[in-house]
Amino acid sequence: MTVLIVDDNAMNVMVIQEMLKRAGYDDIRVSYSAEEMFELLRSQGNEGDLLSTPKTDLILLDMMMPAMDGIEACRRLQSDIHFKDIPVIMVTAIGDSRKLAEALDAGAIDFVTKPINKTELLARIRSALKLKRELDWHKERDSRLRQELLLARQVQESVLPEKVDEKEVRIKAYFKASEELAGDLYAWYKVSDNRWAIAVIDAMGHGISSSLISMFVASILKESMRTLWSPERVFRELNRRLTGLQFENELIHYYCTGIYVTIDLERGKLEYANAGHPPGLLFHAGQLIPEKLTVNSPPLGMFDKLEIVTRSIKVTSEDRLYLYTDGILGSFQGVDEAQLKQLTSFLLQVKDHEESLDSLIDSKALDGRSDDRCLVRVDIKPGGALDEN
Incomplete structure (x- = not known):
C-alpha cells in the first residue's frame, strides 16, 4: 500500500x-x-x-x-x-x-x-x-x-437478422437498446421465395432479466418460424415455453408482448397475431390512413391456456408495413391513441427518408423514461404481390 x-x-x-x-x-x-x-x-x-x-x-x-x-x-x-x-x-x-x-x-x-x-x-x-x-x-x-x-450485447446483437433487399420485398429494422442489454427483439425468416415471417417481441422489464427472456424467445423463434410458420402455432409454442419457465420467487413473473406476421406474396395475403402489443400499421399503396394490426390475444407467458386469434389482410404491390415496440411511442405527446396518431402522421411524412427514422430511434422519450426502441419496416416492391383485380 x-x-x-x-x-x-x-x-x-x-x-x-x-x-x-x-x-x-x-x-x-x-x-x-x-x-x-x-x-x-x-x-x-x-x-x-x-x-x-x-x-x-x-x-x-x-x-x-x-x-x-x-x-x-x-x-x-x-x-x-x-x-x-x-x-x-x-x-x-x-x-x-x-x-x-x-x-x-x-x-x-x-x-x-x-x-x-x-x-x-x-x-x-x-x-x-x-x-x-x-x-x-x-x-x-x-x-x-x-x-x-x-460480450453479452455482442452475442445478443448477433442473433438479429440482417436487412433484406430482394426482388419482391425489402425488410429493415431500426433498433436501439436503452441499456447495455435489450428486452426488444425482432426476427424474420424466408420460408420460400414468396413467403415471409416477421416478428417483433418486447420482453417486459429492463436490463439483464428482460434480455435473458428476449434471448430465450429468440432461440424459440428461430426454430418455430421455420417449422411452424403460422402466427397461431408460433405464438402457441412461445406461450408454452414461457409459461414453462420456473422461478424460485413466485412473485416474479416474466412475459412478453409481441406481433407476428406472415406474408404470402403469391396469394397477396398477410396473416397476423397480436399478443398485447402496439398495433402494426399497414399502409396500402396510395392511401393515407393505415390499416391497424390490432391486439387480438393476451401477452405471451401470462396464462397456461391462451386463446390466439389470427386475422388476415389483403396486401398488394407497394404496400408498406411497420411493426414496432412501445418505446417508439415515447417520442410523441399524449398517451395511446394520441401517440399512435402522431406516429402515423410522422411515418407518412418521412416516407423513404432513412435519416428521419434514425432520428426517431435516437430521440429522447418525452416522459424521460428510458426504453428500448425497435421499428421494422417491410416494403412490398412493385410486382412483389398479386394486385387486386
Missing part, C-alpha cells in the same frame, strides 16, 4: 514518515505542496484510461498550505475521475468544527489533529486502507461486469 504525505512543513513530514515506517509502511511518497501532489499523481496514473488506477492508495493531506490549501486540493481531487476514489485523511492543527466539516464536505473521509497521536493516526489509516481495498475490489468487479455485458 502506498501512502502519500502532502505537507509544506518538512518537520511534520519527517514525523509522519517515521511513524509510518515503524508501523511497517515502507512505500511512502512525499509532496510539499498541492501542486506537487497533482504532478506526482498524474505521473503514476494513465489519464487517458478512465479505468486506470493511480498507484497511491491513501493521501495524508495538510489542511493549511500556501497557494492551494488542503480543502481546495481535496475538492480538485474529487472532481477528477482518475483521483476521486483515493481516500484522503485531512491533517490539521485547527480545531474549528466548521473547517473540519468543510473538509469532509470537500471529500475527505477522515481527519487527525496536530500534535499527531500515533495510535490514532494508524487506526484511521488502517480504516481508510480497508475502505480503499473494498472500493478497488468493487471497481475490478464492475470492470469485469462491464466487459461481460459488452
Whole structure:
C-alpha cells in the first residue's frame, strides 16, 4: 500500500514518515505542496484510461498550505475521475468544527489533529486502507461486469437478422437498446421465395432479466418460424415455453408482448397475431390512413391456456408495413391513441427518408423514461404481390 504525505512543513513530514515506517509502511511518497501532489499523481496514473488506477492508495493531506490549501486540493481531487476514489485523511492543527466539516464536505473521509497521536493516526489509516481495498475490489468487479455485458450485447446483437433487399420485398429494422442489454427483439425468416415471417417481441422489464427472456424467445423463434410458420402455432409454442419457465420467487413473473406476421406474396395475403402489443400499421399503396394490426390475444407467458386469434389482410404491390415496440411511442405527446396518431402522421411524412427514422430511434422519450426502441419496416416492391383485380 502506498501512502502519500502532502505537507509544506518538512518537520511534520519527517514525523509522519517515521511513524509510518515503524508501523511497517515502507512505500511512502512525499509532496510539499498541492501542486506537487497533482504532478506526482498524474505521473503514476494513465489519464487517458478512465479505468486506470493511480498507484497511491491513501493521501495524508495538510489542511493549511500556501497557494492551494488542503480543502481546495481535496475538492480538485474529487472532481477528477482518475483521483476521486483515493481516500484522503485531512491533517490539521485547527480545531474549528466548521473547517473540519468543510473538509469532509470537500471529500475527505477522515481527519487527525496536530500534535499527531500515533495510535490514532494508524487506526484511521488502517480504516481508510480497508475502505480503499473494498472500493478497488468493487471497481475490478464492475470492470469485469462491464466487459461481460459488452460480450453479452455482442452475442445478443448477433442473433438479429440482417436487412433484406430482394426482388419482391425489402425488410429493415431500426433498433436501439436503452441499456447495455435489450428486452426488444425482432426476427424474420424466408420460408420460400414468396413467403415471409416477421416478428417483433418486447420482453417486459429492463436490463439483464428482460434480455435473458428476449434471448430465450429468440432461440424459440428461430426454430418455430421455420417449422411452424403460422402466427397461431408460433405464438402457441412461445406461450408454452414461457409459461414453462420456473422461478424460485413466485412473485416474479416474466412475459412478453409481441406481433407476428406472415406474408404470402403469391396469394397477396398477410396473416397476423397480436399478443398485447402496439398495433402494426399497414399502409396500402396510395392511401393515407393505415390499416391497424390490432391486439387480438393476451401477452405471451401470462396464462397456461391462451386463446390466439389470427386475422388476415389483403396486401398488394407497394404496400408498406411497420411493426414496432412501445418505446417508439415515447417520442410523441399524449398517451395511446394520441401517440399512435402522431406516429402515423410522422411515418407518412418521412416516407423513404432513412435519416428521419434514425432520428426517431435516437430521440429522447418525452416522459424521460428510458426504453428500448425497435421499428421494422417491410416494403412490398412493385410486382412483389398479386394486385387486386
